[in-house]
Amino acid sequence: MQVLVRYxxxxxxGAIATRDELVGCETVNLGRGTDNEVELPAAGVLLHEGVLxxxxxxxxxxxxxxxxxxxxxxxxxxxxxxVKVGSVIGIGPYDVTVLPPEGEAEIALAVELVRxxxxxxxxxxxxxxxxxEQSGIGKRPLAWGAIALILLxxxxxxxxxxxxxxxxxxxLLKSPLEMSTDSENWPLAGDLxxxxxxxxxxxxxxxxNCSSCHERPFVQVQDDVCTDCHAEIAHHVDPKVHELxxxxxxxxxxxxxxHQGNEPIIRQDQAFCSSCHEGLxxxxxxxxxxNVSNFGSNHPEFRPSVVTDATAGTVERVLLDTANWPxxxxxxxxxxxxxxxxxxxxVPGQRERRVMDCxxxxxxxxADYGFSAVVMEDHCGECHxxxxxxxxxxxxxxHGNVETVVESLREFYGNLALRGGAQVVDAPAVVxxxxxxxxxxxxxxxEALDWANKAAEDAGDRVFAKSVCGTCHEVTRxxxxxxxxxxxxxxxxxxxxxKGRFDHSRxxxxxxxxxxxxxxxxxxxDVLLPQIATCQACHGGExxxxxxxxxxxxxxxxxxxxxxxxxxxxxNAHAEEG
Amino acid sequence: xxxxxxLFRNFRYLKISVAILAVSIIAYAIHxxxxxxxxxxxxxxxxxxxxxxxxxxxxxxxxxxxxxxVGKLLLEDWASAHVYLGLSLLVIATLHSGFQFGINIHxxxxxxxxxxxxxxxFGLYAYMRYPRLRSVKRGEGSLGDVWELVAGMSRDxxxxxxxxPDEVYGLVEAADKKTRIGGSMWRQLSGTxxxxxxxxxxxxxxxxxxxxxxxxxxxxxxxxxxxxRKVELLxxxxxxxxxKALMDIWLYFHIPLSVALLGALAIHIISVFLYW
Numbered sequence: 001m002q003v004l005v006r007y008x009x010x011x012x013x014g015a016i017a018t019r020d021e022l023v024g025c026e027t028v029n030l031g032r033g034t035d036n037e038v039e040l041p042a043a044g045v046l047l048h049e050g051v052l053x054x055x056x057x058x059x060x061x062x063x064x065x066x067x068x069x070x071x072x073x074x075x076x077x078x079x080x081x082x083v084k085v086g087s088v089i090g091i092g093p094y095d096v097t098v099l100p101p102e103g104e105a106e107i108a109l110a111v112e113l114v115r116x117x118x119x120x121x122x123x124x125x126x127x128x129x130x131x132x133e134q135s136g137i138g139k140r141p142l143a144w145g146a147i148a149l150i151l152l153x154x155x156x157x158x159x160x161x162x163x164x165x166x167x168x169x170x171x172l173l174k175s176p177l178e179m180s181t182d183s184e185n186w187p188l189a190g191d192l193x194x195x196x197x198x199x200x201x202x203x204x205x206x207x208x209n210c211s212s213c214h215e216r217p218f219v220q221v222q223d224d225v226c227t228d229c230h231a232e233i234a235h236h237v238d239p240k241v242h243e244l245x246x247x248x249x250x251x252x253x254x255x256x257x258x259h260q261g262n263e264p265i266i267r268q269d270q271a272f273c274s275s276c277h278e279g280l281x282x283x284x285x286x287x288x289x290x291n292v293s294n295f296g297s298n299h300p301e302f303r304p305s306v307v308t309d310a311t312a313g314t315v316e317r318v319l320l321d322t323a324n325w326p327x328x329x330x331x332x333x334x335x336x337x338x339x340x341x342x343x344x345x346x347v348p349g350q351r352e353r354r355v356m357d358c359x360x361x362x363x364x365x366x367a368d369y370g371f372s373a374v375v376m377e378d379h380c381g382e383c384h385x386x387x388x389x390x391x392x393x394x395x396x397x398x399h400g401n402v403e404t405v406v407e408s409l410r411e412f413y414g415n416l417a418l419r420g421g422a423q424v425v426d427a428p429a430v431v432x433x434x435x436x437x438x439x440x441x442x443x444x445x446x447e448a449l450d451w452a453n454k455a456a457e458d459a460g461d462r463v464f465a466k467s468v469c470g471t472c473h474e475v476t477r478x479x480x481x482x483x484x485x486x487x488x489x490x491x492x493x494x495x496x497x498x499k500g501r502f503d504h505s506r507x508x509x510x511x512x513x514x515x516x517x518x519x520x521x522x523x524x525x526d527v528l529l530p531q532i533a534t535c536q537a538c539h540g541g542e543x544x545x546x547x548x549x550x551x552x553x554x555x556x557x558x559x560x561x562x563x564x565x566x567x568x569x570x571x572n573a574h575a576e577e578g
Numbered sequence: 579x580x581x582x583x584x585l586f587r588n589f590r591y592l593k594i595s596v597a598i599l600a601v602s603i604i605a606y607a608i609h610x611x612x613x614x615x616x617x618x619x620x621x622x623x624x625x626x627x628x629x630x631x632x633x634x635x636x637x638x639x640x641x642x643x644x645x646x647x648v649g650k651l652l653l654e655d656w657a658s659a660h661v662y663l664g665l666s667l668l669v670i671a672t673l674h675s676g677f678q679f680g681i682n683i684h685x686x687x688x689x690x691x692x693x694x695x696x697x698x699x700f701g702l703y704a705y706m707r708y709p710r711l712r713s714v715k716r717g718e719g720s721l722g723d724v725w726e727l728v729a730g731m732s733r734d735x736x737x738x739x740x741x742x743p744d745e746v747y748g749l750v751e752a753a754d755k756k757t758r759i760g761g762s763m764w765r766q767l768s769g770t771x772x773x774x775x776x777x778x779x780x781x782x783x784x785x786x787x788x789x790x791x792x793x794x795x796x797x798x799x800x801x802x803x804x805x806x807r808k809v810e811l812l813x814x815x816x817x818x819x820x821x822k823a824l825m826d827i828w829l830y831f832h833i834p835l836s837v838a839l840l841g842a843l844a845i846h847i848i849s850v851f852l853y854w
Contacts, residue, residue: 041736043750125725155848217852
């Protein structure tokens with residue numbers, strides 16, 4: 001039979017071009033391959049899609065292959081069936097329409113590519129994304145997202161946390177909404193992100209509550225925040241004497257820098273002091289202080305506060321000058337050499353000689369970095385006993401002033417005379433009578449008191465002489481009357497270097513005599529301080545490499561207790577008067 | 579242009595940057611503040627102010643480059659200064675910090691700045707290196723021509739495979755319809771495609787062809803030849819896409835991080851004075 005195959009091609013302008021082919025065959029094969037009567041050479045078509053053959057009563061289309069064909073009949077997904085004129089068999093992208101027989105052809109078919117799958121170039125372009133902008137991730141959304149996240153987390157939330165949410169009254173009954181805005185229910189205090197550095201060790205207990213110091217926004221931390229706790233902090237210089245506003249009126253935080261990590265908030269650096277003290281005349285012209293810039297290389301010799309005249313109460317700062325060593329006149333007679341005799345010293349009532357050492361008298365006092373005061377009763381009294389009456393050797397005089405001693409003597413002998421029972425050999429009978437007998441008559445009482453006065457005066461003369469008080473004290477007779485004595489006032493130095501601080505406990509690895517030449521001191525007037533060279537043998541300045549690096553603060557305070565508190569500030573007296 | 583940015587006006591902006599750095603470093607070395615060096619001393623505020631100004635000015639480059647013929651300076655001036663002053667910012671901001679870092683908004687701002695400068699440095703490297711590699715790799719004409727070549731090969735494949743069994747033709751179809759160039763950001767950056775339909779088709783057709791004979795074997799051999807050329811061409815295109823992606827990807831860090839930095843910088847400055 002003859003089959004007319006009419007290939008329809010849609011042109012660009014919409015017109016349809018036709019190409020007719022007349023094929024002679026028994027059956028009509030349709031498919032991609034060139035061996036088909038109807039060639040369908042497009043993607044999506046199998047090599048052999050099916051076959052159209054005549055049957056009784058008409059045409060029949062039968063699909064071939066494994067059933068993966070993409071065939072439809074008049075739009076229905078059936079792959080085999082009878083075909084009439086007007087039927088449309090869809091094969092892949094093609095529609096094959098059965099036309100009425102035409103001319104010599106028994107069967108006429110129109111073939112049109114109605115569902116083109118697209119050009120290879122367009123397909124490739126459609127599949128591909130070759131610019132990053134096409135990947136769906138944009139720079140703008142990323143940028144907005146990032147800045148929004150940062151603003152929310154590190155500004156909006158902290159501001160709400162600090163200035164909106166009420167931290168007070170946690171016990172108050174709250175609605176769920178209030179609960180949700182209560183910072184205690186939040187995992188993080190927002191403003192912690194603002195901390196510029198860890199708060200210093202002593203202030204760490206404030207670390208969670210920024211507003212305890214940062215009271216008002218955009219205002220520097222004020223001094224009253226500091227003086228809430230540190231009320232006693234005193235001036236470096238007396239503002240009434242020195243007009244140095246940069247020292248007397250500076251804010252606390254000028255020097256005490258917080259949030260510097262675990263650094264001490266107290267300045268340790270040498271330059272902090274030396275910036276003024278290496279040329280102090282430029283800062284305070286009338287100063288009596290010597291210049292200093294470095295402990296190891298430029299620190300003046302010590303000038304201890306020496307009692308140069310205890311009688312007049314004179315205390316002077318005297319240079320430790322080898323050629324002209326200071327002399328202390330404390331009005332106390334004492335030599336270290338005698339007491340530190342390596343053979344020991346005699347102790348009353350004991351056969352053995354006792355070898356003394358420094359700690360027998362100088363007890364360390366950690367609170368004051370030094371030693372507690374030497375107390376006569378505690379440290380001297382065991383040997384230097386203040387007994388006065390040979391028949392009552394256990395009775396001791398109080399260690400006090402002359403009046404107290406005289407009063408004690410008169411009381412003792414008056415009591416002894418009136419009570420009786422005295423063992424004194426040359427005392428009258430009334431004094432030596434057995435106690436507890438009859439009452440004394442007036443005459444006997446006068447006799448007893450007369451003896452008591454005499455005995456007290458005799459004892460006083462003995463006591464105030466060399467043997468007892470005079471052993472250590474300068475005793476002078478002040479008149480011709482009985483018991484007219486006076487003792488030269490004694491001033492014992494407590495702090496030789498009151499503007500410095502020396503912690504003996506931290507030098508316990510050294511012997512006392514390494515610094516203090518006490519064993520050879522045979523005069524009470526010796527000042528047994530070492531010169532600065534002794535310290536410098538071990539300690540150097542801040543940047544010392546072969547000594548212990550030591551800055552000013554190691555020995556000196558900045559705030560001196562003997563000045564008035566820095567806050568509230570009291571105006572310079574000179575300025576007021578001027 | 580990349581070379582001219584660095585050499586521009588006989589290294590004028592390099593010289594300016596070196597001068598700023600020299601002054602900053604010497605000032606830092608001489609400066610002896612109370613306590614540790616930090617952003618709160620007079621030098622700290624000075625360096626911080628300079629760094630903040632530079633950051634805002636450098637960011638303004640993003641605005642300036644979209645304007646044409648504005649101001650006295652050429653865009654090349656801006657680009658050259660952007661590179662050198664941006665790099666010097668690394669030193670200035672570090673000196674401002676006094677080498678104090680922590681877990682806070684201040685160090686976050688610093689870290690963002692370092693990332694911005696780092697991504698910018700990569701961008702500079704990419705602009706100096708990859709354009710040259712691209713021109714070498716492309717060889718034959720513009721990218722558009724190369725794509726035409728690929729499409730033409732796909733068409734050739736259909737033609738050649740027309741009488742070959744459906745399983746081969748299916749592979750040819752897949753190679754045409756499913757081959758993609760680039761794709762996701764990562765795919766573009768990797769410069770490869772491990773599931774390329776064309777490569778897959780080439781491999782399988784090669785295997786199938788071993789069982790053919792006669793005309794089929796002849797067609798299959800021609801098909802393998804064309805597919806192989808297509809795959810080779812695709813590989814080169816993907817490499818080219820990779821270079822292009824590398825030249826662009828740093829901006830995906832540089833720009834958003836710059837904007838984030840501006841936010842963090844503002845919070846850094848405000849919070850420092852809020853809690854003065």
